[in-house]
Amino acid sequence: MQLRPILLQGHERSLTQIKYNREGDLLFSVSKDHVVNAWYSHNGERLGTYEGHIGAVWTVDVNSSTTLLVSGSADNTAKLWDVSNGKCLKSWEFNTAVRCVQFSEDDKMVLLVTEPRMGFPGTLQIFNVENGVTETVSSDPIYNFNPEGPKITVAAWGALNRYIVAGRENGSVALIEPETGKCISTNKVHELTLTDLQMSSDRTYFITASKDKSAKILETESLEVLKTYTTDTPLNSAAIMPKVQEFVVVGGGQEAMDVTTTSSRQGKFECRFWHKVLEEEVGRVRGHFGPINTIAIHPDGRSFASGGEDGYVRVHHFDDDFFSFKFQI
Amino acid sequence: MPVSATNWADEVDGEDQPQTFTDANGITTTIEYRTNEDGKKVKVTRRTQKKLIHDVVNKAVAARKKWPKFGKEKGNRPGPDPATTNVGDNIKLKLSSTGDIVQDVDEKHEAMKAQLQNKKILCRICKGDHFTTKCPYKDSLGMEDAAASPAAAAEEAAPEEQQTGSKYIAPHMRAGASGPKGGAGDRDSMREKRDEQPTLRVTNLSEDVTEADVSELFKRFGHISRVFLARDRETNQCKGFAFVSFTMREDAQRALEAIDGRGYDNLILRVEWARSSA
Numbered sequence: 001m002q003l004r005p006i007l008l009q010g011h012e013r014s015l016t017q018i019k020y021n022r023e024g025d026l027l028f029s030v031s032k033d034h035v036v037n038a039w040y041s042h043n044g045e046r047l048g049t050y051e052g053h054i055g056a057v058w059t060v061d062v063n064s065s066t067t068l069l070v071s072g073s074a075d076n077t078a079k080l081w082d083v084s085n086g087k088c089l090k091s092w093e094f095n096t097a098v099r100c101v102q103f104s105e106d107d108k109m110v111l112l113v114t115e116p117r118m119g120f121p122g123t124l125q126i127f128n129v130e131n132g133v134t135e136t137v138s139s140d141p142i143y144n145f146n147p148e149g150p151k152i153t154v155a156a157w158g159a160l161n162r163y164i165v166a167g168r169e170n171g172s173v174a175l176i177e178p179e180t181g182k183c184i185s186t187n188k189v190h191e192l193t194l195t196d197l198q199m200s201s202d203r204t205y206f207i208t209a210s211k212d213k214s215a216k217i218l219e220t221e222s223l224e225v226l227k228t229y230t231t232d233t234p235l236n237s238a239a240i241m242p243k244v245q246e247f248v249v250v251g252g253g254q255e256a257m258d259v260t261t262t263s264s265r266q267g268k269f270e271c272r273f274w275h276k277v278l279e280e281e282v283g284r285v286r287g288h289f290g291p292i293n294t295i296a297i298h299p300d301g302r303s304f305a306s307g308g309e310d311g312y313v314r315v316h317h318f319d320d321d322f323f324s325f326k327f328q329i
Numbered sequence: 330m331p332v333s334a335t336n337w338a339d340e341v342d343g344e345d346q347p348q349t350f351t352d353a354n355g356i357t358t359t360i361e362y363r364t365n366e367d368g369k370k371v372k373v374t375r376r377t378q379k380k381l382i383h384d385v386v387n388k389a390v391a392a393r394k395k396w397p398k399f400g401k402e403k404g405n406r407p408g409p410d411p412a413t414t415n416v417g418d419n420i421k422l423k424l425s426s427t428g429d430i431v432q433d434v435d436e437k438h439e440a441m442k443a444q445l446q447n448k449k450i451l452c453r454i455c456k457g458d459h460f461t462t463k464c465p466y467k468d469s470l471g472m473e474d475a476a477a478s479p480a481a482a483a484e485e486a487a488p489e490e491q492q493t494g495s496k497y498i499a500p501h502m503r504a505g506a507s508g509p510k511g512g513a514g515d516r517d518s519m520r521e522k523r524d525e526q527p528t529l530r531v532t533n534l535s536e537d538v539t540e541a542d543v544s545e546l547f548k549r550f551g552h553i554s555r556v557f558l559a560r561d562r563e564t565n566q567c568k569g570f571a572f573v574s575f576t577m578r579e580d581a582q583r584a585l586e587a588i589d590g591r592g593y594d595n596l597i598l599r600v601e602w603a604r605s606s607a
Binding site: 046 | 386387389390393394396397398399400401402403407408409410412413414415416417418419420421422423424425426427
């Protein structure tokens with residue numbers, strides 16, 4: 001089958017994260033060039049840009065009603081934006097860079113992860129954003145924790161906001177209680193640092209990607225490893241296809257610093273499709289000429305997008321062959 | 330006399346108006362005439378088919394589709410901007426149940442590696458101990474299997490000669506035809522007298538060729554004693570032919586076999602023994 005990708009060239013530097021909104025009609029992309037872009041996912045038209053950050057933007061998230069957008073940056077701020085017009089509604093200041101942001105399931109809270117750096121410990125902070133009412137957003141977090149242990153690189157809310165799942169630099173995954181900041185359980189599932197952690201649509205399980213060349217599906221409550229997908233290249237992102245096919249998509253490639261010394265064939269800059277249940281690789285989509293930094297799948301499973309170190313976002317819409325594919329055992 | 334609009338010359342100009350017609354299948358054909366950079370008229374035919382696709386979407390999605398653009402896109406009209414949005418090349422996604430895509434790619438790679446492990450690097454142009462792309466003769470002869478090995482070239486040259494039967498060949502290019510006569514004859518004979526060395530006549534050279542280019546092209550076959558490039562008296566550009574004299578007859582023979590029929594500067598060179606017009 002043939003895919004005709006749409007190339008989005010809105011960034012001048014490598015992509016750090018891309019995310020679809022709940023309906024999947026909008027795609028948000030952030031990169032190291034300080035800008036947040038919003039795109040219509042069906043035709044790749046750019047809706048607008050959110051300007052105000054003065055450092056690399058590491059992370060972005062949109063709430064479920066697509067009214068608020070939150071972005072975290074290396075300029076030590078996280079900003080809350082009005083999705084529809086690009087206005088900055090709120091800017092939170094921190095001591096260090098913000099590595100991860102996420103709206104809670106009810107849109108009322110935002111989880112932020114800041115880096116440990118320059119003597120400041122890494123923090124996990126939760127801010128209250130009363131959904132829709134933006135003037136009253138507090139500058140102070142409702143919870144601010146200094147979790148023990150190695151640096152947290154990725155974090156996500158669990159189902160019903162009962163847990164925060166945090167991935168650490170040493171490859172372990174921790175379950176943290178949002179009210180107390182207490183670490184309920186940890187499980188060292190990877191050898192090397194976690195690069196991505198994406199929840200399934202019902203948040204009962206999630207997928208992790210790691211530099212140790214593997215991606216794993218874990219159950220949220222127990223942190224038990226359910227599935228393992230082992231590849232031959234360090235992974236930067238992994239996503240679960242929510243509908244249509246029981247697939248996961250993982251992507252990565254050689255470290256950006258080593259890329260110039262090898263050909264793009266050896267770089268393995270491909271999105272790999274794995275069967276979620278049977279743990280078999282079913283296909284690959286090439287196209288990027290740098291490592292893939294981030295992958296997002298449309299909520300209806302009909303398209304997916306990948307953002308690479310090369311500064312491009314590639315949006316792929318699947319065709320009928322994809323939907324009719326049946327895995328033969 | 331006023332220029333009448335019914336002049337026959339103007340009627341031809343009337344074709345410049347773009348024509349649009351739609352056929353039964355709903356395919357619209359637009360024919361336009363425009364003038365390109367070289368001042369030449371170009372006919373542009375475009376066939377388009379419009380297909381209206383109805384898509385039922387969430388109300389919120391429909392509302393968002395109408396949002397005015399903001400930020401860097403502020404004021405831009407709806408629709409993808411080619412500056413930021415492009416369609417890439419088709420990419421194959423082969424879904425497979427056996428996982429053979431993975432091995433397939435890697436095995437090929439490994440097999441190639443193993444194959445090349447004991448191979449010495451060999452230039453395809455001059456058979457030297459370097460990559461073909463690094464060949465010093467690459468620019469003078471951009472050919473894959475150039476004639477550093479004369480035998481190979483001879484084999485190739487032979488069928489080429491026979492092929493000519495079906496194609497039209499200008500009279501002066503035909504085998505056995507005598508070279509240009511008449512006006513040029515005097516000069517040619519003068520040159521013949523000047524030296525009795527084995528000389529090749531190279532024709533179908535492009536305008537920008539210089540003596541240096543010609544000697545660059547031929548010097549790898551042997552020592553060249555003289556290169557004469559015919560130039561236009563006024564423009565000082567190449568007239569399309571040159572004479573190359575070698576010191577050794579064998580070298581000249583090899584050069585003839587190698588270069589004759591080869592592409593150079595988008596033209597196909599013809600090399601033959603220079604003949605005295607007498």
